[in-house]
Amino acid sequence: MTTEVTTPTDRTADRIADLERRRAQAVAPGGPRRRGEFGARERIERLLDAGSFTETGQFVRTRPTGDGARRPYGDGVVTGHGTVDGRPVCVFAQDAGVFGGSMGEAFGEKTVALMDLALKTGCPVIGLNDSGGARIQEGVASLALYAELVRRNVQASGVIPQISVVLGPCAGGAAYSPSITDFTVMVDGASHMFVTGPDVIETVTGERTTAEDLGGARTSNSVSGNAHFLAAHEEDALDTVRDLLSYLPANNLERPPEYAPGTAPAGSCWTKSCPTGWGGLTTWATSCGPSSTTVSSSRCRSCSRRTSSAPSPAWRAARSGSSPTSRCTPPASSTSTPRRRPRGSYGSATRSALRC
Known part of the structure; x- marks a missing residue:
């Protein structure tokens, strides 16, 4: 009878192979996307400087429930830190392909931990929001994390810049945090932000409305004031964030960036008024x-x-x-x-x- 001998090198190789397998599962797309949308990781890659992103909590999963329910790595949110124009930032991106981007216990704990990191290091925090709200299946644990998140928003107010980018429908609890951050960017025709949707409003009040009229990007910018920037598409929204950061200090102990005159690249930038001749320039x-x-x-x-x-x-x-x-x-x-x-x-x- 022969016994196979396993060396430490073999065990290490197996562990590395298992790590790579789990990592591949963690970075796999969460699910189908809406037309014209990027995935959560793609959004982060397009926002940050190339190769600067370091992920946190990649292998975090929701606790097992005993019913064999799916427990994907990351729990529907990608968190980490990187740089924009060489300046450090913290960023999270909600993945609508995993449980509709809803916040569960692990999801919320990852986001709160990132907010704590941003406060500790004194760098801006950027949220790429695309969420259906609370994950009701996880009960009060999910709702409690919204309270913790909003508490961090309040603690960070006036200390570090907080920027929210709404890239899809954000309903229920998902609308609270973006509404109280310093700057909110929404995408025309794709972003919506409201506590209750049109169907609920019609059932309760009998009033018929649409998602766009209730909390669309244009409504939030021009009527409710919950948003501050209107982007043409996702790429424009992410560029707006990069541009906005160039105005802002990293925290309340720093001065804003300063730019030397006379060093512009070839060509220039200009503005022109609406072809209808309206005086207020938004074109x-x-x-x-x-x-x-x-x-x-x-x-x-x-x-x-x-x-x-x-x-x-x-x-x-x-x-x-x-x-x-x-x-x-x-x-x-x-x-x-x-x-x-x-x-x-x-x-x-x-x-x-x-x-x-």
């Missing part, structure tokens, strides 16, 4: 870097006309290769510190006097 065409590469996003509060196009690969290459001090320049007559204009927001007539 613009933008060109950065070489004049042949343009980005356009048009919107008018008067006529509601809108056209948009995604940034070209050439423009993105030029943008990623330039430093924060070389992107913007004020008009020749201006003596103010040059800054970039966040694209996708409702603007004012004063924007016509600015260049990017």
Whole structure:
């Protein structure tokens, strides 16, 4: 009779293979996506500097219930830290493909731990929200984590920048946190934020409404005031966040970034008014870097006309290769510190006097 001898090297190799298998399961797409949407990890990759993301809580799962229910790694939220233009940030992205992006116990604990990390290190926190609210199957444990999350939002207010990006329907408890962060970005036609949906309102009050009228991106920007920026598409929303961060200090102990004048790349940025001639400027065409590469996003509060196009690969290459001090320049007559204009927001007539 022979006995197979297992060496420590063999055991180590098996453990590494098991780790890689679990890691592959953790990063696999959570489920089908809506048309034109990125996955949670893709959103983070497009937001942060290339290769800078470090994930936290990758193998966290919800506690077993004994009924054989699915327990995916990550529990429906991707959390971690990385950099934007070389500056550290904390970020979480809710995955609507896993339990509809609903918050369970493990989901909430990961998000709260990330908020604690951001407060401890003094860096901005960015939430990419796409959630159906509380995971009712987990009972009060899920609801309690919303209280912990909102508590962190309050503690962080005025200490570190908090930015929420609503990239899908956020209902119920999922609408609370984005509404009280410092800045909220929503995507036109894709983002919705409300406590109760149209069906519930019709059942209780008899009033018929739509998700867009109740808490759509335009309603939240122009009526309720729950949002501050309106983006044409997801790519525009993520670019808006990157632009916004360039204005902000990392925390309340730092000064905001400063940009040296006279170092703008070839080409310039400009604004133009709505073709209907309305005076309030919310429509613009933008060109950065070489004049042949343009980005356009048009919107008018008067006529509601809108056209948009995604940034070209050439423009993105030029943008990623330039430093924060070389992107913007004020008009020749201006003596103010040059800054970039966040694209996708409702603007004012004063924007016509600015260049990017």
